[in-house]
Amino acid sequence: MLSCKKKVVIVTGAAAGMGKAIAANLVNNNYCVFMFDKNEKELVRVAQSMPVGYVDYFCGDVTHKRDVEEALNQCITKFDCVDALVSNVGLIEKMDFLEMTEEQWDRSMAVNLKGAFLWGQAVSKWMVSNSCQGSIVNIGCMRASLVGRGMLPYATAKAGIRMLTKAMAVELAPYNINVNAIEPGRTLTDGLKRHMINTAAVSKRIGLIPLGRFAQAEDIANAVVFLLSESAKYITGSAIPVDGGYSIAKE
Ligand SMILES: NC(=O)c1ccc[n+]([C@@H]2O[C@H](COP(=O)([O-])OP(=O)(O)OC[C@H]3O[C@@H](n4cnc5c(N)ncnc54)[C@H](O)[C@@H]3O)[C@@H](O)[C@H]2O)c1
Numbered sequence: 404m405l406s407c408k409k410k411v412v413i414v415t416g417a418a419a420g421m422g423k424a425i426a427a428n429l430v431n432n433n434y435c436v437f438m439f440d441k442n443e444k445e446l447v448r449v450a451q452s453m454p455v456g457y458v459d460y461f462c463g464d465v466t467h468k469r470d471v472e473e474a475l476n477q478c479i480t481k482f483d484c485v486d487a488l489v490s491n492v493g494l495i496e497k498m499d500f501l502e503m504t505e506e507q508w509d510r511s512m513a514v515n516l517k518g519a520f521l522w523g524q525a526v527s528k529w530m531v532s533n534s535c536q537g538s539i540v541n542i543g544c545m546r547a548s549l550v551g552r553g554m555l556p557y558a559t560a561k562a563g564i565r566m567l568t569k570a571m572a573v574e575l576a577p578y579n580i581n582v583n584a585i586e587p588g589r590t591l592t593d594g595l596k597r598h599m600i601n602t603a604a605v606s607k608r609i610g611l612i613p614l615g616r617f618a619q620a621e622d623i624a625n626a627v628v629f630l631l632s633e634s635a636k637y638i639t640g641s642a643i644p645v646d647g648g649y650s651i652a653k654e
Contacts, residue, residue, distance in 0.1 A: 465518025588646025
């Protein structure tokens with residue numbers, strides 16, 4: 404067991420994009436971080452870039468309950484506790500509603516929604532049985548309330564993340580466990596870059612954001628650090644947009 408007197412946070416999807424930025428920001432803010440991702444090569448690379456002794460990782464799939472349970476056990480064995488969870492894994496995939504298959508629907512629901520349920524339940528059970536007054540942050544998306552063509556399963560799953568967050572907050576409030584969601588707007592990660600079509604489309608989209616730029620992964624990571632801090636102890640069940648004002652703009 405590592406002698407970790409710092410608070411311990413599990414971050415899923417930590418090998419890339421927002422998850423990687425969230426893990427790095429938490430380490431910089433004196434947390435121990437347990438990283439989970441299915442991409443072993445990148446996960447190892449990220450872990451090796453972090454200070455020795457305060458990070459650990461597990462390669463697994465958020466849609467497999469056994470992976471989640473084994474990872475949680477490893478985290479407890481290494482660090483002796485878990486104070487917070489950031490459920491960040493998500494898969495932005497566009498598909499035509501009339502053409503999409505049952506398998507595509509199932510995959511989107513599993514990666515974008517079921518993973519947060521499996522991790523959220525496993526960590527909550529541990530926190531409740533160990534009297535740990537922790538925090539959970541689910542990474543949702545502005546698509547929970549704003550939908551475009553091709554976004555049907557992703558937007559439906561992210562609306563599910565918003566309500567999963569609120570329902571978990573109600574269930575866990577008696578144990579002083581806070582549960583919140585962050586709903587990012589377009590954020591410059593590889594996940595987004597795969598969907599950027601051309602420069603004209605990008606400029607048009609930036610023009611719709613009141614603050615005039617896409618988010619950086621660090622913008623989301625800063626919001627996570629706030630929600631895990633003592634300053635946020637009276638916030639639970641909220642879904643906070645971190646989108647440069649996109650969701651309140653009229654045109
Ligand atoms: N990038 C954006 O513009 C944007 C906007 C709003 C919300 N989001 C949400 O933010 C979160 C992070 O997005 P991102 O852009 O950083 O994504 P990304 O594609 O850059 O990174 C996702 C990470 O999750 C891992 N992953 C994917 N499926 C997994 C699985 N089944 N099990 C374990 N690990 C898995 C990948 O290996 C990768 O490391 C997602 O929930 C996404 O829906 C992203």
